Amino acid sequence: xxxxxxxxxxxxxxxxxxxxxxxxxxxxxxxxxxxxxxxxxxxxxxxxxxxxxxxxxxxxxxxxxxxxxxxxxxxxxxxxxxxxxxxxxxxxxxxxxxxxxxxxxxxxxxxxxxxxxxxxxxxxxxxxxxxxxxxxxxxxxxxxxxxxxxxxxxxxxxxxxxxxxxxxxxxxxxxxxxxxxxxxxxxxxxxxxxxxxxxxxxxxxxxxxxxxxxxxxxxxxxxxxxxxxxxxxxxxxxxxxxxxxxxxxxxxxxxxxxxxxxxxxxxxxxxxxxxxxxxxxxxxxxxxxxxxxxxxxxxxxxxxxxxxxxxxxxxxxxxxxxxxxxxxxxxxxxxxxxxxxxxxxxxxxxxxxxxxxxxxxxxxxxxxxxxxxxxxxxxxxxxxxxxxxxxxxxxxxxxxxxxxxxxxxxxxxxxxxxxxxxxxxxxxxxxxxxxxxxxxxxxxxxxxxxxxxxxxxxxx
Amino acid sequence: xxxxxxxxxxxxxxxxxxxxxxxxxxxxxxxxxxxxxxxxxxxxxxxxxxxxxxxxxxxxxxxxxxxxxxxxxxxxxxxxxxxxxxxxxxxxxxxxxxxxxxxxxxxxxxxxxxxxxxxxxxxxxxxxxxxxxxxxxxxxxxxxxxxxxxxxxxxxxxxxxxxxxxxxxxxxxxxxxxxxxxxxxxxxxxxxxxxxxxxxxxxxxxxxxxxxxxxxxxxxxxxxxxxxxxxxxxxxxxxxxxxxxxxxxxxxxxxxxxx
Numbered sequence: 217x218x219x220x221x222x223x224x225x226x227x228x229x230x231x232x233x234x235x236x237x238x239x240x241x242x243x244x245x246x247x248x249x250x251x252x253x254x255x256x257x258x259x260x261x262x263x264x265x266x267x268x269x270x271x272x273x274x275x276x277x278x279x280x281x282x283x284x285x286x287x288x289x290x291x292x293x294x295x296x297x298x299x300x301x302x303x304x305x306x307x308x309x310x311x312x313x314x315x316x317x318x319x320x321x322x323x324x325x326x327x328x329x330x331x332x333x334x335x336x337x338x339x340x341x342x343x344x345x346x347x348x349x350x351x352x353x354x355x356x357x358x359x360x361x362x363x364x365x366x367x368x369x370x371x372x373x374x375x376x377x378x379x380x381x382x383x384x385x386x387x388x389x390x391x392x393x394x395x396x397x398x399x400x401x402x403x404x405x406x407x408x409x410x411x412x413x414x415x416x417x418x419x420x421x422x423x424x425x426x427x428x429x430x431x432x433x434x435x436x437x438x439x440x441x442x443x444x445x446x447x448x449x450x451x452x453x454x455x456x457x458x459x460x461x462x463x464x465x466x467x468x469x470x471x472x473x474x475x476x477x478x479x480x481x482x483x484x485x486x487x488x489x490x491x492x493x494x495x496x497x498x499x500x501x502x503x504x505x506x507x508x509x510x511x512x513x514x515x516x517x518x519x520x521x522x523x524x525x526x527x528x529x530x531x532x533x534x535x536x537x538x539x540x541x542x543x544x545x546x547x548x549x550x551x552x553x554x555x556x557x558x559x560x561x562x563x564x565x566x567x568x569x570x571x572x573x574x575x576x577x578x579x580x581x582x583x584x585x586x587x588x589x590x591x592x593x594x595x596x597x598x599x600x601x602x603x604x605x606x607x608x609x610x611x612x613x614x615x616x617x618x619x620x621x622x623x624x625x626x627x628x629x630x631x632x633x634x635x636x637x638x639x640x641x642x643x644x645x646x647x648x649x650x651x652x653x654x655x656x657x658x659x660x661x662x663x664x665x666x667x668x669x670x671x672x673x674x675x676x
Numbered sequence: 677x678x679x680x681x682x683x684x685x686x687x688x689x690x691x692x693x694x695x696x697x698x699x700x701x702x703x704x705x706x707x708x709x710x711x712x713x714x715x716x717x718x719x720x721x722x723x724x725x726x727x728x729x730x731x732x733x734x735x736x737x738x739x740x741x742x743x744x745x746x747x748x749x750x751x752x753x754x755x756x757x758x759x760x761x762x763x764x765x766x767x768x769x770x771x772x773x774x775x776x777x778x779x780x781x782x783x784x785x786x787x788x789x790x791x792x793x794x795x796x797x798x799x800x801x802x803x804x805x806x807x808x809x810x811x812x813x814x815x816x817x818x819x820x821x822x823x824x825x826x827x828x829x830x831x832x833x834x835x836x837x838x839x840x841x842x843x844x845x846x847x848x849x850x851x852x853x854x855x856x857x858x859x860x861x862x863x864x865x866x867x868x869x870x871x872x873x874x875x876x877x878x879x880x881x882x883x884x885x886x887x888x889x890x891x892x893x894x895x896x897x898x899x900x901x902x903x904x905x906x907x908x909x910x911x912x913x914x915x916x917x918x919x920x921x922x923x924x925x926x927x928x929x930x931x932x933x934x935x
Contacts, residue, residue, distance in 0.1 A: 629880060633880065636796065642794075642795065642796040642797075643796060644796075644797070644798075644799075645798075647801060657743055658782070658799075661743065661756050661757070661758075661799075662799060664756045665756040665757075665758035665759060665794075665797060668755060668756055668758070668759045668794070669758075669759070669793075669794045669795075669796065669797070672759070672793045672794060673793065
């Protein structure tokens with residue numbers, strides 16, 4: 217069935233789904249119509265527009281069935297390990313054990329959005345001392361308390377130190393409610409002194425060797441903790457193989473990003489690109505399926521580019537987006553206003569770059585962890601963003617603040633000023649709450665004005 | 677060729693008819709905003725056309741701007757007020773580098789490049805602090821007509837310190853200040869200073885001269901002087917500041933037809 221690329225509402229997807237099934241669409245076990253997720257409570261899906269490809273259908277179904285998958289893992293005898301805050305490093309260690317699966321409780325920050333606030337997670341968090349002055353990740357506390365959104369993990373691992381203050385508070389509250397956490401320290405990345413030996417990291421950062429050594433020790437302790445839980449040692453070859461697997465997936469992802477951000481016409485929507493990027497943190501509890509879905513998406517994207525087809529007008533403004541949005545609808549809104557995604561920095565660039573080849577796998581992971589853009593200064597992050605802007609040819613930047621997130625209070629102005637001074641690109645700062653409907657006119661004005669500015673600048 | 681620009685703002689609907697050949701405004705009009713925005717805008721549009729012996733068919737192109745722009749379906753297309761204010765200001769003030777635009781519900785600083793095009797902009801967040809609505813609330817609370825705020829502020833001997841973060845908190849502060857015996861003059865001057873500080877903080881001090889002040893709040897006496905006092909440089913009120921956005925829309929409509 218040869219159908220032009222398009223974005224569909226949930227109800228339009230019903231008809232599309234019937235057509236695909238009639239044409240013989242084969243789906244994995246988690247397949248099915250998207251509408252069922254909305255009927256089961258993910259009401260926000262009814263406000264979104266989705267890519268019409270089978271690959272996108274698989275992506276959404278995969279994302280929205282993680283809870284079922286976790287329960288199945290538990291039924292199969294696997295330990296569920298909650299890997300919190302580090303955004304990508306510890307899951308690699310966890311998934312190296314055959315009988316463990318990494319889970320990312322932080323992801324609950326999107327539950328209030330998906331459920332359109334009907335699930336009461338913020339209210340529970342507030343009852344436990346985390347009100348709206350904290351980042352939406354406080355929803356995680358509510359999910360641990362009511363136990364309705366994911367199976368409570370068998371063990372929790374969380375980084376502290378150079379990490380988001382709000383997250384630390386939320387994680388500490390989870391621990392105080394009876395969920396023990398194995399804490400490890402993430403150092404603030406600093407410039408090496410002239411007398412120190414230094415190392416080059418994957419995101420273009422430089423750090424002292426001392427910090428790599430420190431992180432390696434931290435990761436070794438995590439490994440020992442996991443070995444204790446598993447009741448056996450982890451052979452370094454298992455970890456090396458897992459790093460190779462992860463790198464393979466990251467290379468597929470990088471191809472997807474490179475093609476989507478540089479194609480003359482946007483071959484895939486911003487919303488799907490956001491979701492794919494999020495998968496890279498923890499593979500949604502199934503690495504093999506993640507790889508399968510990414511392959512399917514990459515194939516679809518290549519076909520569309522070869523056919524000179526896309527989902528948006530060719531003159532869409534090329535926007536670089538900083539920070540993930542609490543309300544998924546904001547990504548659709550960007551496109552409705554005439555923009556397309558051409559570059560992202562969603563807080564975890566270190567989970568997207570191939571991990572450095574190193575004889576010692578823990579040292580390789582230490583390099584990855586220290587490449588975390590949030591573990592250094594906002595100036596470091598601004599430079600990383602600037603490099604990506606040059607790579608993808610972005611024409612303007614949206615810095616999206618997360619309400620209550622402590623890092624957003626200070627970084628926006630630094631990043632904005634750095635980009636304006638060094639790249640002379642227009643930048644706007646917006647704040648996207650969990651449900652942005654009442655704020656939409658204001659958001660829309662900002663995005664439309666930015667896009668008008670881009671299009672005016674194109675004129676000679 | 678006549679074009680129309682309609683600025684559906686939060687407090688008023690402003691309209692400009694523009695003669696493209698003569699590069700001159702044919703006429704302009706405004707009315708208060710209301711619940712049925714499109715109906716009100718159409719009524720104003722037709723009245724203005726009648727007054728000038730014109731019919732809708734005589735209008736080559738029309739552009740809507742302002743926060744209610746998407747509701748005006750009778751217009752050909754829309755542009756944001758940021759782009760329209762830049763175009764409107766450029767018509768009157770070619771050398772402008774910065775535009776301060778304070779309307780009923782938002783405030784903006786628009787920076788222009790050397791070609792009178794928008795270089796970038798900053799806008800206030802969700803709070804009404806720093807907007808015309810703040811001044812309205814204060815005027816009501818202190819029982820002072822809006823057009824007398826400037827005169828009252830001029831009599832201040834020591835402007836009160838007012839929060840620039842939140843209108844609700846600021847209103848509470850004002851109640852407290854009144855209870856503590858602070859004069860109305862000092863409170864009004866404090867509020868004007870608060871609005872100015874909020875906008876200059878939002879702009880992170882990057883406000884190059886020449887600076888042009890537009891929007892309804894530019895008409896309130898004392899605001900220009902309050903900006904000049906903080907910025908330490910002259911601020912010029914745009915010609916017909918309340919109509920700058922509508923004029924810009926009409927000019928952009930004109931460009932769309934001649935391009």
